[in-house]
Amino acid sequence: xxATPASVAPAPGKDYGRAARVGLAVLTLINLFNYLDRYVVxxxxxxxxxxxxxxxxxxxxxxxxxxxxxxxxxxxxxxxxGDRSARPRLLAIGVGIWSLATALGGFAxxxxxxxxxxxxxxxxxxxxxxxAPALLADYFPKEKRGRVFAVFFAxxxxxxxxxxxxxGLIDQHYGWRSAFFIAGAPGLLLALACLALKDPPRGAxxxxxxxxxxxxxxxxxxxxxxxxxxxxxxxxxxxxxYTFALGGLAFWTPTFLERIRGLSKAEATVQFGxxxxxxxxxxxFAGGWLxxxxxxxxxxxxLWVSGFAxxxxxxxxxxxxxxxxxxxxxxxxxxxxxxLFASTGPINSAIVNLVAPTERATxxxxxxxxxxxxxxxxxxxxxxxxxxxxxLLKAFLLLPVAIAAAGVIWLLAARSGARRDSRLKGQNxxx
Numbered sequence: 001x002x003a004t005p006a007s008v009a010p011a012p013g014k015d016y017g018r019a020a021r022v023g024l025a026v027l028t029l030i031n032l033f034n035y036l037d038r039y040v041v042x043x044x045x046x047x048x049x050x051x052x053x054x055x056x057x058x059x060x061x062x063x064x065x066x067x068x069x070x071x072x073x074x075x076x077x078x079x080x081x082g083d084r085s086a087r088p089r090l091l092a093i094g095v096g097i098w099s100l101a102t103a104l105g106g107f108a109x110x111x112x113x114x115x116x117x118x119x120x121x122x123x124x125x126x127x128x129x130x131x132a133p134a135l136l137a138d139y140f141p142k143e144k145r146g147r148v149f150a151v152f153f154a155x156x157x158x159x160x161x162x163x164x165x166x167x168g169l170i171d172q173h174y175g176w177r178s179a180f181f182i183a184g185a186p187g188l189l190l191a192l193a194c195l196a197l198k199d200p201p202r203g204a205x206x207x208x209x210x211x212x213x214x215x216x217x218x219x220x221x222x223x224x225x226x227x228x229x230x231x232x233x234x235x236x237x238x239x240x241x242y243t244f245a246l247g248g249l250a251f252w253t254p255t256f257l258e259r260i261r262g263l264s265k266a267e268a269t270v271q272f273g274x275x276x277x278x279x280x281x282x283x284x285f286a287g288g289w290l291x292x293x294x295x296x297x298x299x300x301x302x303l304w305v306s307g308f309a310x311x312x313x314x315x316x317x318x319x320x321x322x323x324x325x326x327x328x329x330x331x332x333x334x335x336x337x338x339x340l341f342a343s344t345g346p347i348n349s350a351i352v353n354l355v356a357p358t359e360r361a362t363x364x365x366x367x368x369x370x371x372x373x374x375x376x377x378x379x380x381x382x383x384x385x386x387x388x389x390x391x392l393l394k395a396f397l398l399l400p401v402a403i404a405a406a407g408v409i410w411l412l413a414a415r416s417g418a419r420r421d422s423r424l425k426g427q428n429x430x431x
Contacts, residue, residue: 079365247376
């Protein structure tokens with residue numbers, strides 16, 4: 001598909017109706033399997049150690065690293081392609097690659113074979129993760145994007161939990177190889193469904209938005225242009241601090257509850273898993289609705305909601321870590337997770353709204369690279385190092401600081417974006 005020329009803006013506000021709703025449903029279902037495929041391997045670690053592969057803990061842990069590193073390094077490539085190519089075809093290729101790679105994990109005969117399969121999952125998910133948000137932004141107008149992205153990202157906690165549960169059950173009854181086969185197979189059908197999706201013109205829902213962007217620049221020029229966009233850059237840096245905290249929480253909280261608070265392994269994993277699913281579902285929808293509601297008052301409402309919610313999560317997280325009263329710390333975990341998940345929809349809406357329609361996939365790609373490079377790649381090992389040097393409790397005190405930093409940076413991004421909007425209105429003569 002040819003990119004929209006800079007001199008010709010697409011007719012704004014076209015109602016894609018049923019096509020948009022179908023697109024949201026298909027992309028959300030795919031996002032659920034996206035996270036199911038990511039986390040199914042976590043439920044199989046003990047079986048992989050006892051199998052003929054005889055994995056060590058270090059090898060098992062490197063399977064997650066392989067995926068994450070490939071995912072973040074290939075995202076900029078697919079971001080560029082996503083702003084220049086037919087998006088349904090690119091989505092189909094990405095979903096097909098990661099689903100096939102997941103299933104191929106079941107054929108692994110040694111560690112290297114499984115490592116290669118899990119790394120390839122990262123390639124496919126990079127194509128999907130960069131293109132899907134940009135496509136959704138062209139299906140729906142700005143005032144609905146908070147709720148739309150809330151629906152899309154609500155699949156994260158559900159898919160993650162499904163990966164643990166489905167993988168564990170299939171492993172228990174049919175073996176770990178079957179878990180990979182069954183997890184990967186549905187994605188091959190969903191890849192075909194992508195080909196039936198409509199591909200609106202870039203900026204189809206953005207009246208008055210600049211359409212000159214990545215499609216009219218070289219690759220490096222497009223990324224330099226994004227780095228000069230102060231509200232976008234601040235948003236991504238805040239997202240990195242937020243991801244740093246979430247990555248540490250996701251990896252270490254069950255261990256914290258078991259080691260520091262004395263819960264059994266079953267209590268720690270099950271209770272935290274239930275909290276993640278419930279708070280992820282409720283918090284994500286609440287944040288998306290609030291972002292859309294306040295959009296009438298401020299064009300930067302998504303950043304204001306994300307900033308204030310995340311800033312409020314910091315003291316809740318601190319209480320969760322320092323209190324020894326079970327009722328208090330479990331309640332505080334629930335509150336902190338609700339407030340953290342409230343940012344999921346709004347912050348991704350902000351990212352696509354802060355850039356030109358023709359550079360959205362590139363912007364999402366740069367965001368993915370940055371938040372993982374600075375966020376959940378370093379945070380789990382850093383917390384481990386601090387824990388080894390002192391204690392896990394002291395290491396966890398780093399997380400409220402990261403959460404507060406994310407909130408402050410997002411509020412600065414909102415202020416910067418509001419100033420830019422005011423300046424642009426003055427230049428255009430808008431009262």
